[in-house]
Structures are given as C-alpha cells and as structure tokens.
Amino acid sequence: MPTTQYAGVFTDDKGQFYYEASLGFDLITGKRIKKKARKNQNGKRFSSAREAYKELTRIRSEFFQTNGYSNYDMTFEQFMNEVYLPFYETDVLEQTFQSRKPMLKIIMQRFGKKQLRTITVQDVQHFRTWLLSKRRGGANYSNGYASLMFSTLKKILGMAVSLQYLETNVATKVKAIPKGKAQVAYWTKQDFEKVINLICIDDLYEHLCFVMLWVYFNTGVRVNEGTALWWSDFDFKKKTLRVTHMLILESKTNWQRQSYTKTEAGSRIISLDDDTIEILKAWKKRQVEEVGNLDFIFSYDGNPMIKSTIASIVKRYAKLAGVPEIEVKGLRHSHASYLINEFNVSVLILSKRLGHSSPEITLKHYSHMYSGIDQEIAQVMNGNIKIETAKKSSVAFNGNQAVKK
Numbered sequence: 010m011p012t013t014q015y016a017g018v019f020t021d022d023k024g025q026f027y028y029e030a031s032l033g034f035d036l037i038t039g040k041r042i043k044k045k046a047r048k049n050q051n052g053k054r055f056s057s058a059r060e061a062y063k064e065l066t067r068i069r070s071e072f073f074q075t076n077g078y079s080n081y082d083m084t085f086e087q088f089m090n091e092v093y094l095p096f097y098e099t100d101v102l103e104q105t106f107q108s109r110k111p112m113l114k115i116i117m118q119r120f121g122k123k124q125l126r127t128i129t130v131q132d133v134q135h136f137r138t139w140l141l142s143k144r145r146g147g148a149n150y151s152n153g154y155a156s157l158m159f160s161t162l163k164k165i166l167g168m169a170v171s172l173q174y175l176e177t178n179v180a181t182k183v184k185a186i187p188k189g190k191a192q193v194a195y196w197t198k199q200d201f202e203k204v205i206n207l208i209c210i211d212d213l214y215e216h217l218c219f220v221m222l223w224v225y226f227n228t229g230v231r232v233n234e235g236t237a238l239w240w241s242d243f244d245f246k247k248k249t250l251r252v253t254h255m256l257i258l259e260s261k262t263n264w265q266r267q268s269y270t271k272t273e274a275g276s277r278i279i280s281l282d283d284d285t286i287e288i289l290k291a292w293k294k295r296q297v298e299e300v301g302n303l304d305f306i307f308s309y310d311g312n313p314m315i316k317s318t319i320a321s322i323v324k325r326y327a328k329l330a331g332v333p334e335i336e337v338k339g340l341r342h343s344h345a346s347y348l349i350n351e352f353n354v355s356v357l358i359l360s361k362r363l364g365h366s367s368p369e370i371t372l373k374h375y376s377h378m379y380s381g382i383d384q385e386i387a388q389v390m391n392g393n394i395k396i397e398t399a400k401k402s403s404v405a406f407n408g409n410q411a412v413k414k
Contacts, residue, residue: 014269015062017099026055028065031095032072041095044068069096085128086121088174089113093165102271104233104257112158116165125169130179136162137183156186192377193335195342198351200332201226207329213299213309218322220292221307221314222340227285229344229363231255232337234275236313237266238306240293248286250279252364261312275364342375349378 012019017030027047046064048054055061094113098106119136120128140148140155150158163180170178196204205223210216225235230252237256244251253276258264270276281289289306300309307314319337327334335343345363348354356379360371 012267012269013058014273015058015065016101017065018058018061020058026058026061028055028061028068030065030069030099032069042072044072083125083174084121085123085125086117088125088169089117089121089165092172092174093168096168103265103267104255107257109161112154112161116158116162120162125174128166128179130182133162133180133183137186141186152186153188156188159186193339193342194333195335195339195346196226196332197343198347200330201343201347203330203332204326207326213295216292216295217307217309217314218326220288221319221322222326223285223288224306225337225340226343226347227282228279229341229348230279231271231275231341231364232316232319233257234270234364236305236307236315236319239304240306241304243281243289243306245286245290248281248283250281252277252279256313258313258315261315261318264313264315266313270364272364272366274366277361277364279362345375346378349375 013026018026018028020026025047027045029043029045032042032044044065046068049060049064050067055064097109101109119139120132123132137155137159138147140150140158141152143149148155159180163178163185166175166178166180169175201222205219208215208219208222210219221235224230224238225232228235228250230238230250233255234252236258237254238250238252239254242251242253243249252270254266254268255270255275256264257267292306296303296309300311303311305311305313316337323337323340324334341363345359348359348362356368356371359375360368363371365371
C-alpha cells in the first residue's frame with residue numbers, strides 16, 4: 010500500500026485515498042482496535058490525502074473523548090504499550106518514530122513500573138534534574154535533547170489526562186527545559202574549495218564522493234532527500250532537480266524510498282547551475298560505463314548511500330583539508346551560507362530553495378548569516394541621498410515656538 014505524506018493515510022492500486030489507524034487495545038477483550046475507511050462521515054470518498062487525514066484526526070479525537078478508561082491500576086509501561094505508542098506510531102512519520110525510539114525507551118525505564126496515578130511532581134522534577142545533571146549518575150544531555158525528552162513526557166501524561174486515565178498532568182507544574190540556541194557548523198566557500206581540491210576523481214569511489222559533496226553543497230537538499238535522488242529526478246534540458254522523495258533506511262540493503270518529503274513545502278523543483286549540470290553528466294556517463302544503469306545518483310553498486318557513510322566521507326575530507334568537521338546536515342547550512350554571503354539571495358528565494366514552509370522558518374535558522382549584508386547595505390547608502398540644506402527658513406513660528414531675536 011503506497012504511503013502518503015500524512016501518517017496513517019494511504020492509496021490503493023486505483024489511486025483511492027483511505028485512512029487506517031490503531032487506537033490501542035480494548036481493555037476487556039485485549040484485541041487491538043482498528044479503524045479504516047475510504048469515505049468521510051457524510052459518505053463522500055476522499056479526493057485528497059489531506060481530506061483523509063482530517064477525517065482520521067476527527068475519528069481519533071472522537072474515539073479518545075468517548076472511550077477513555079479509568080484504569081487506576083495501570084502502570085506507565087502498560088499505558089505506553091497499549092495506548093500511547095500505537096497512537097504515536099500512526100501519528101508521525103515512520104522515520105520520526107524510529108528516531109524517537111531510544112528516547113521513549115529511556116522514559117519507559119524511568120517511569121515504567123510506576124502506576125500512572127502515583128507519578129508525582131517530585132518524580133518529574135527529579136527526572137528533569139537527572140536529564141541535565143553533570144554529576145555522577147546524571148545523564149548530562151544537551152539542552153536540546155533534554156528539552157525534547159522532557160516535553161515528550163509532558164505530552165504522554167497530557168494524553169493520559171485527555172483519555173481520563175489521570176485527572177491532572179503533573180509535568181505542567183515543573184519548569185520546562187529551554188532548548189538553547191544550537192549553531193550548526195558549516196563550510197564556507199573557501200572551506201569547500203579546499204575539500205574538493207583534495208579529491209581525485211580518477212578513482213571511481215572518490216568521483217562519487219566528489220559528486221555527492223558537490224550536489225549537497227550546491228542544492229541544499231536534506232540528507233534523506235539527497236540519498237533518495239534518482240536520475241529521473243534531474244532534467245538536464247530544463248536544468249532542474251525535482252525533490253519529491255526521501256529515503257527511510259536501517260541499513261544499506263534495508264531501505265524504503267518514500268514518495269513524500271519531510272513537509273509539504275519540501276516537494277519542490279530546484280534550478281541548477283551549468284557547473285552542476287556538467288558534473289552530473291560526467292558522473293552519469295561514468296556510472297553507466299563502469300557499473301551499469303542505476304537509479305540512484307549516489308551509488309556505485311545499485312544501493313543508496315547511507316547517512317553514516319556520508320558522515321564518514323565528510324569527516325575524512327574535513328580532516329585532510331584542515332577545515333571544520335561538520336555534521337552531514339551542515340552541508341545544507343553550508344548551501345544557505347554560500348547563497349547569502351556570495352549572492353545576497355533574498356529570504357524568500359532561499360526559503361523556496363530549501364523547502365521551508367515559510368520565510369519565517371528560514372529566518373529562524375539563518376537570520377544570523379544576514380548580518381554581513383546589513384553592513385554592505387550601509388556602505389551602499391553612503392552618499393546616495395543628496396544633502397543641500399536651505400540657507401533661509403521657510404517656516405513661520407507662532408506662540409511659544411517663536412525664537413526671539
């Protein structure tokens with residue numbers, strides 16, 4: 010069943026949209042409660058994935074409002090396994106669910122054996138302290154990760170309240186953890202030039218590394234958007250790149266190429282410069298000659314390149330070139346920096362190129378990079394307005410505004 014960008018919404022072989030969701034387990038029979046439909050409450054078939062998702066959201070809300078149980082003996086672990094996790098798995102992207110598993114496991118270990126109704130404000134406060142503590146026994150997580158984990162606990166308990174397992178959410182009485190402002194390291198144009206000048210493209214694998222780094226730096230695609238790129242996504246005549254997929258993978262041979270991106274705005278078309286077009290043409294020719302006709306751009310054996318491999322490539326060449334060792338997502342930030350500092354690109358254009366839902370999101374992440382442009386504008390303003398003040402006043406003053414001579 011082909012998936013859509015909306016969790017729990019799918020299309021059948023005829024292109025018809027439908028939703029399917031698990032609503033936990035029946036506490037009497039122990040059977041899983043499932044809901045599936047191709048029509049809304051008025052009997053009309055869904056004409057879009059969004060319509061199906063809106064109906065699914067309504068069904069969930071209605072179910073949870075009318076089917077809350079007062080199980081006073083339920084433990085936190087039981088609530089997680091029977092109620093929260095089945096709901097959460099269908100409410101977010103599969104990639105998000107998989108990435109959150111380690112964090113959810115930690116929360117389960119902390120509160121699992123406790124009865125839901127016995128969790129106190131003190132328990133939550135101790136958890137908050139443990140997340141940030143640098144002392145022996147403390148987790149010492151970064152503010153960003155600790156904030157995410159703490160807010161997740163708050164959402165879990167909040168759901169328990171909405172389903173009538175709890176009367177109040179004790180986590181709301183504990184001060185939230187501020188995320189802090191994390192600056193993602195990136196490469197400047199000079200850094201990137203140092204890196205690519207060390208790559209010998211005579212070698213097949215190094216040629217692949219060169220192409221991969223070049224495309225990420227010059228397009229700003231997200232990591233899993235880049236690994237999902239097929240040759241069919243490029244239009245060499247129109248000089249464009251179509252971004253409509255992302256790769257969900259666990260290993261080099263266990264992956265899924267999903268037909269949607271992180272957000273709706275993520276589906277986009279990016280214009281390419283002539284240098285990028287020529288680099289891709291040369292790589293495609295070599296790939297066909299030495300390996301064969303492959304779907305994936307970043308591949309030498311038919312399988313996609315995985316994130317850990319890209320991270321190793323970035324780290325290796327950064328070390329050789331003596332430039333900052335950045336994360337893979339730093340290549341996306343490098344692209345933004347390159348466009349801002351080299352071409353003074355507008356926020357609107359950058360937002361569309363990066364696949365952000367709004368320019369506000371772009372400014373949130375990259376406003377600090379525009380500081381240099383403000384200085385350039387000030388220089389341009391010098392002498393632009395002609396100043397010739399009058400030698401005689403044209404204003405007649407009255408009352409207490411008059412200046413006596």
